[in-house]
Amino acid sequence: MHDLIASPFLKSFVLLRPGRPEGIKLPERRFRELERARDSGATLPFWLMDAARARWNIEPAARPTNEAVLVRDASMFGHSCASWEINLGCDLAWEHCSPGQKRFAGLDGKGKRRVLLTLRDAGILWLRITGGEALIDPHFAVSCRLAHDLGMMIEVLTNGTRLSAPDILAALNAGRPYRVIVSLYGATAGTYDSFTRRRGAFKRVTAGLAAGIEAGLPLQLALIVTSQNAHEREQMLSLADELGLPHKECTHIPPPIHGGAESLASRSPAHLKPLERFAGCSARHACLHVDPHGQASICEVGRDEQIDLMTEGLQGLDRLPGCSNDNPS
Template sequence: MTAPTTTAAHPRAVRYLHHDAAERPFIVIWEVTRACQLVCTHCRADAITTRNPFELSTVEGKRLLDDLASFGAPRPLVVLTGGDPFERPDLPELVAHGTGLGLSMALSPSVTAKLTREVLVELHDAGAKAVSLSLDGATAQTHDAFRGIDGVFDDTFTAARTIKDIGFRLQINTTVTSANVHELPQILKAVLELGASLWSVFFLVPTGRGKLLEPLTAAQEEEVLHWLHDVSSLVAIKTTEAPHYRRIALQRAGVDALDEAFGVGPLRAELRRDTAGLFAAHPPKPRRPRPPIDVNSGKGFAFVDHVGIVYPSGFLPAPAGSVRARPFPEIYRESVLLKSLRDPDSFGGKCGRCEFRTVCGGSRSHAFATTGDPLAEDPSCLHEPA
């Protein structure tokens, strides 16, 4: 059986932006500080324990939020991350300012002593809508080894319940490496038990401290992406640095005999078996799967670091400009780098000739990390173009 290979064949398998991604971003991540008390082994930012005196000030941060609101409706989603954003005492002030401008504000804190109910309530009152927490293992041994601090695993579950109780939407982030990939079914079970609205699965990019960890092979990543699509009827799933999840969604759409069309390898078979065993006694109620959205580095997505440098992604350290020198909308629309990332015909290798290049485009961060060229072929994708 041949799987469909065009976006026209099954347009509902993937969600598309209702606006021009070259005109305005769908989501902007702002690293408000690089300070963090954890020492995560996969940290993109190579975070430090104290705040950088040159990070954007409160006034500069409000100006950035003003710039983001100036795009008009639909305004970009804004996520305040770090480091640990809770290291900034002006965080409620920034959230309230963004909310007052009509921006949808979300938070991505570290689980430390600063993540208190009191501060969460203050941020919720300021207008923050969602909070994401990281869960990188199904056991304290695995997760705490990732975080570099004992006790974070248990504290994460406590924080997640507090976040839900206050009224935030909860998102769980999981970074997948060769060391924890076998725990994904157990992590999925925890995601469901915590009542998360979204499970965001990050595929390790060898940058920052992550250079010391072992990412999945392209074949393993393909197997995990198929398994994620299998379980997407249980929780909304987003993949980070694996845009070929959209390609898989399109290929699988309308195919009845999936195992015939896409052979099941040993890793996917293991993940399936473990998932079935975990839910055998109490199967979760299925939901309508949420299709992945067509957003990629520089194409609907942008990242602003703690000192105001704009990047296509937090995992792609190629600068596009500084908000201290130019307004963010000007950088996003006019940067040569960002414009090139929105032109899939400019990509090298198999990415440039792939039939899915307009809806996938490959992980530009993986391409940059392995070749130094953000337009190069993505080595983490197994697909061979037709």
């Protein structure tokens, strides 16, 4: 199993460590040196061992470069990050959820493998796995491990109800995400279970957080503040501090995928935070989105034109539309 990833990234090159968000920018000559060492079976160069020691406080063993470092080939596409809805199904039922109808339809294991291979070939380095609820997907463990083995840096979005399951903990330890974001919908069982319309949900989430912390997972909390749970906002902040987890408040609930306005009524006006003015984004240029059926679009919001990766494959990405006021930098 590789300890590090060396990869083209936009117009540069980076050295990354699975499970950690920070990296090292490489000069092109160093990246080319790693390519040659990979192909020849040469041992790790001393400069890389020194850099890994300084950046991550690790002591890489002197072994062949092609065993210690996954050196990724350049792609003809300029993409570097993607979000992937592995499934829209969910085990909770809060009524303003952005996926809308929580159906478990989607690709089988073979189809999901094909999606990941296509994303690898498109140059995707940073992969966000989401849903629905990602951890309840029957192919999550295999998909997470495959994404890691293909040289992707993984982020997982989850509601945390299955974090304590042994198979999930094993998958996350093997796949080594650099971030696991857990959505929090309240600070007490009464509010949480009412909000999610699932008895025992709060107990499962708190057990999952405890298990994740014990396993050393890189957890972060997304505090979902709405009109239904705003009275527990301070308690949610205190809970995050007690757990010692970084957190971010989410007050602007996005509209459902089908474009309805029901999420607007769930917002708490007193807690809405200012939104940044849109000044362009990297959709299509560097980022893309894939839904549970293998349909690619420029992002989670812009789904008007989709490319069927199952029928068109990698070449179909050439037809992704542009983004208004786009900025590829």
